[in-house]
Amino acid sequence: xxEDTMWSNIFKHTQxxxxxxxxxxxxxxxxVDLNSRELRAMERILHRRTYNDGEIIFNENEPxxxxxxxxxxxxxxxxxxxxxxxxxLSNGDFFGEMALLLESPRTASAVARGPLxxxxxxQPDLFHLMETNPKxxxxxLRRLAQMIAERLRQTTLENSELKNQISKYEANSDE
Amino acid sequence: xxxxxxxxxxxxxxxxILILAVSGWLLVSISSTxxxxxxxxxxxxxxxxxxxxxxxxxxSRTQATIVIxxxxxxxxxxxxxxxxxxxxxxxxxxxxxxxSGASSAFxxxxxxxxxxxxxFITKENLALQEHLKDLVQNLSNSFFSIVGSMVSLITxxxxxxxxxxFLLKDGPHMKKGxxxxxxxxxxxxxxxxxxxxxxxxxxxxxGQFFDAxxxxxxxxxxxxxxxxxxxxxxxxxxGLANMIPYVGPAAGAITxxxxxxxxxxxGQQIAFVAIAFAIVQLLDNVLVQPLxxxxxxxxxxxxxxxxxxxxxxxxxILGMLxxxxxxxxxxxxxxxxxxxxxxxxxxx
Numbered sequence: 340x341x342e343d344t345m346w347s348n349i350f351k352h353t354q355x356x357x358x359x360x361x362x363x364x365x366x367x368x369x370x371v372d373l374n375s376r377e378l379r380a381m382e383r384i385l386h387r388r389t390y391n392d393g394e395i396i397f398n399e400n401e402p403x404x405x406x407x408x409x410x411x412x413x414x415x416x417x418x419x420x421x422x423x424x425x426x427x428l429s430n431g432d433f434f435g436e437m438a439l440l441l442e443s444p445r446t447a448s449a450v451a452r453g454p455l456x457x458x459x460x461x462q463p464d465l466f467h468l469m470e471t472n473p474k475x476x477x478x479x480l481r482r483l484a485q486m487i488a489e490r491l492r493q494t495t496l497e498n499s500e501l502k503n504q505i506s507k508y509e510a511n512s513d514e
Numbered sequence: 515x516x517x518x519x520x521x522x523x524x525x526x527x528x529x530x531i532l533i534l535a536v537s538g539w540l541l542v543s544i545s546s547t548x549x550x551x552x553x554x555x556x557x558x559x560x561x562x563x564x565x566x567x568x569x570x571x572x573x574s575r576t577q578a579t580i581v582i583x584x585x586x587x588x589x590x591x592x593x594x595x596x597x598x599x600x601x602x603x604x605x606x607x608x609x610x611x612x613x614s615g616a617s618s619a620f621x622x623x624x625x626x627x628x629x630x631x632x633x634f635i636t637k638e639n640l641a642l643q644e645h646l647k648d649l650v651q652n653l654s655n656s657f658f659s660i661v662g663s664m665v666s667l668i669t670x671x672x673x674x675x676x677x678x679x680f681l682l683k684d685g686p687h688m689k690k691g692x693x694x695x696x697x698x699x700x701x702x703x704x705x706x707x708x709x710x711x712x713x714x715x716x717x718x719x720x721g722q723f724f725d726a727x728x729x730x731x732x733x734x735x736x737x738x739x740x741x742x743x744x745x746x747x748x749x750x751x752x753g754l755a756n757m758i759p760y761v762g763p764a765a766g767a768i769t770x771x772x773x774x775x776x777x778x779x780x781g782q783q784i785a786f787v788a789i790a791f792a793i794v795q796l797l798d799n800v801l802v803q804p805l806x807x808x809x810x811x812x813x814x815x816x817x818x819x820x821x822x823x824x825x826x827x828x829x830x831i832l833g834m835l836x837x838x839x840x841x842x843x844x845x846x847x848x849x850x851x852x853x854x855x856x857x858x859x860x861x862x
Contacts, residue, residue, distance in 0.1 A: 386693065386705075387694070388698060390698055401702075401857060402854075402857050404702040404705050444857075461705055462706075463708075463709035471569040471570050472569070
């Protein structure tokens with residue numbers, strides 16, 4: 340029956356879209372502890388944005404409001420006046436998660452490369468989630484804290500390595 | 515080339531002025547509907563944290579809204595069955611009492627005193643009682659016509675709860691929908707602007723509302739203890755008037771003192787009423803205000819007075835009540851917009 344085909348096509352399309360968004364969200368480290376029900380709730384909270392080629396997502400030094408998750412497309416992360424490309428991010432990648440906790444200036448610019456679809460998760464949404472659904476909010480916060488702690492550990496290791504190298508270099512030059 | 519640009523600019527300006535004029539005309543012609551929508555939005559905004567609390571307790575947004583409405587229905591039912599008959603009775607008896615013996619004696623005593631002091635004023639010039647009667651009649655008419663004259667009262671009583679229900683239930687979705695319409699360039703800016711405004715204004719508006727409720731309850735209790743007639747009505751008025759800075763608190767006290775004087779109350783009762791209002795104001799300033807009203811929206815006294823006057827000119831008593839929150843909203847929005855313009859390079 341034609342009607343059935345039409346409706347089934349519409350539902351198939353919606354379900355496919357939902358599945359693809361859920362599969363993207365599942366891979367994002369700060370959402371890995373969430374169950375399917377919580378992920379679907381997150382999907383309702385997140386802001387869906389689309390960008391054209393070359394469109395600026397945010398500029399360096401502007402106050403950041405939150406993070407972005409790439410559903411499809413590519414993003415160039417650029418830094419400085421020379422717009423040196425630091426990284427090229429694609430499907431499933433995310434960036435700007437520090438702005439979820441701290442409203443500090445963005446350390447780099449993000450520009451869309453080709454047609455881009457993203458999901459935005461912002462500080463007000465996280466704070467509201469912590470008030471209305473603290474269980475889910477806590478799961479996200481814990482992962483976020485772990486991620487930042489891991490980065491701090493890495494930075495401390497790199498820092499001490501650098502210090503060692505400097506002291507070695509200084510000892511050699513003294514000799 | 516330059517000429518073309520200036521023609522294009524001029525054309526754009528004309529179109530902009532036309533759009534503004536049409537929007538202005540449209541706003542004025544549907545102002546009564548807009549007023550209803552503003553009242554509904556304010557109520558929904560004040561109730562939003564309650565809905566969030568129920569969501570936190572595990573209810574869905576729809577369930578939370580239904581629970582809030584059931585609670586409100588219970589409060590309204592109690593109010594209707596106990597307080598409303600008393601309030602209606604009080605309003606009727608005020609009008610009757612103004613023509614009665616006790617108040618006539620008071621007025622003639624007052625008029626004699628004034629004419630003795632100021633020789634060129636005659637009793638006919640004064641006609642205090644008649645003036646006050648007119649004033650009370652006008653006041654009670656305007657009290658009922660705040661919403662009543664715009665659309666019929668019953669329609670308003672149905673539309674406001676209906677609008678509040680959906681604004682409360684779908685508010686977060688509506689906000690998200692509104693944000694999603696923003697162009698990518700301004701999206702993050704609008705999002706953080708809305709959040710910061712909500713943080714500062716929400717606390718202020720809810721604080722004002724709870725402050726009015728507390729002052730209303732305290733005043734009613736004090737007047738009931740002092741056996742002042744129409745204590746519920748004066749208490750309600752004192753609570754509402756308290757939202758209008760400077761003028762409001764005095765208005766409540768003056769009304770109570772006048773009522774005591776009209777009803778033949780002695781100097782001692784008047785003094786007690788004045789002391790009671792002074793204590794209520796002291797409690798308000800020392801305890802209630804610092805606890806419930808957020809200090810984030812500090813407005814200059816001059817701005818407050820002008821806002822109240824302008825609000826009163828355009829929308830009467832309702833305008834005076836809404837003037838300060840609206841002035842606060844404009845201040846917070848412009849402050850946040852200014853700081854955003856400084857930080858967002860897209861706007862420069």
